[in-house]
Amino acid sequence: MLSDTPILSLDALSKTFTLRPVFGRATEVKALRNVSLDLMPGRALALVGESGSGKSTVGRTIVGHHTPTSGRILFEGQDIAELTARADQMRYRQAVQMVFQDPFSALNPAHTIRHHLLRALSLHQPEADPETALRMILEDVELDPVSTPSKFPHELSGGQRQRVNFARALAVKARLIVADEPTSMLDVSIRKSILGLMQRLKDDRGLSILYITHDIATAEYLAEDTAVMFRGQVVEKGPTAQVVGAPQHDYTKLLRAAVPDPTLRLTGSDAGFASLARRVREESAHPVRALREITPGHVIAEHAEVAHA
Numbered sequence: 001m002l003s004d005t006p007i008l009s010l011d012a013l014s015k016t017f018t019l020r021p022v023f024g025r026a027t028e029v030k031a032l033r034n035v036s037l038d039l040m041p042g043r044a045l046a047l048v049g050e051s052g053s054g055k056s057t058v059g060r061t062i063v064g065h066h067t068p069t070s071g072r073i074l075f076e077g078q079d080i081a082e083l084t085a086r087a088d089q090m091r092y093r094q095a096v097q098m099v100f101q102d103p104f105s106a107l108n109p110a111h112t113i114r115h116h117l118l119r120a121l122s123l124h125q126p127e128a129d130p131e132t133a134l135r136m137i138l139e140d141v142e143l144d145p146v147s148t149p150s151k152f153p154h155e156l157s158g159g160q161r162q163r164v165n166f167a168r169a170l171a172v173k174a175r176l177i178v179a180d181e182p183t184s185m186l187d188v189s190i191r192k193s194i195l196g197l198m199q200r201l202k203d204d205r206g207l208s209i210l211y212i213t214h215d216i217a218t219a220e221y222l223a224e225d226t227a228v229m230f231r232g233q234v235v236e237k238g239p240t241a242q243v244v245g246a247p248q249h250d251y252t253k254l255l256r257a258a259v260p261d262p263t264l265r266l267t268g269s270d271a272g273f274a275s276l277a278r279r280v281r282e283e284s285a286h287p288v289r290a291l292r293e294i295t296p297g298h299v300i301a302e303h304a305e306v307a308h309a
């Protein structure tokens, strides 16, 4: 039975980056503006948006690479900023693992796959027989348990390396995986198999997944729920069937129209469409002043009025 308490909640999370002064003036980037999201245990939430909308900042703030400027991150209802005991902080850092876009970035080129995974296993599953545990997690991510351990990261394909990254999350007994565009650097032909792997981790092992992607079409494949971000704000969220299947916010409609779809006659080269797109983007960047519920759980942002001079 699924619990009603989200495994992870973001409550009005904001993050402002202050850039180093150029010519004496510091610039601020409001990367996140009051982002509120709930991720239910054993489910996947797709966080969708174009490049620069703040998706990676959400992921990196969750795993502690950035400190929020304001707002809270709740893990199973507990504010992680209030975890003062080191053991509790460690438990959170273990439970929430990030898988990055670049499958190389988290792997040390000087070490074999065995080394990477045994290290994680010895720290987090000290009671298990290492060789048996190693074989099992490799099988879980569909890598050959005989030939893979002795290989170095560069001897694997991009898709295999990404599987190693998921194996490592399993080795540390992660309960929530933040997957930041995990397939976008991989060959198109193997993207679906990585999505399939994430789906099995969710459905068979009960892992929760925050699936970050710029490709709204892939949300339908994996995620029960979808949130759409633009310029640091959530503009629409709810069940994927509704958000992707019947979007209500103009920006989400725009994202859907940009997905190659033979049934849609809109194209980016159409001059009318281009000016419409410009207006929608301008209006959607304005501060969210309220959320309007369309159907239970499906909400869209209402933006502050555009101030015309």
Ligand SMILES: Nc1ncnc2c1ncn2[C@@H]1O[C@H](COP(=O)(O)OP(=O)(O)O)[C@@H](O)[C@H]1O
Binding pocket: 017, 018, 019, 029, 030, 031, 049, 050, 051, 052, 053, 054, 055, 056, 057, 058
């Ligand atoms: N470490 C950082 N320092 C300064 N600005 C940053 C940093 N990380 C992200 N940003 C800025 O925050 C905004 C959101 O970036 P990001 O979260 O990477 O978006 P996305 O992942 O959706 O492409 C962008 O304007 C980006 O330039």
Ligand SMILES: [Mg+2]
Binding pocket: 055, 056, 057
């Ligand atoms: Mg990103």
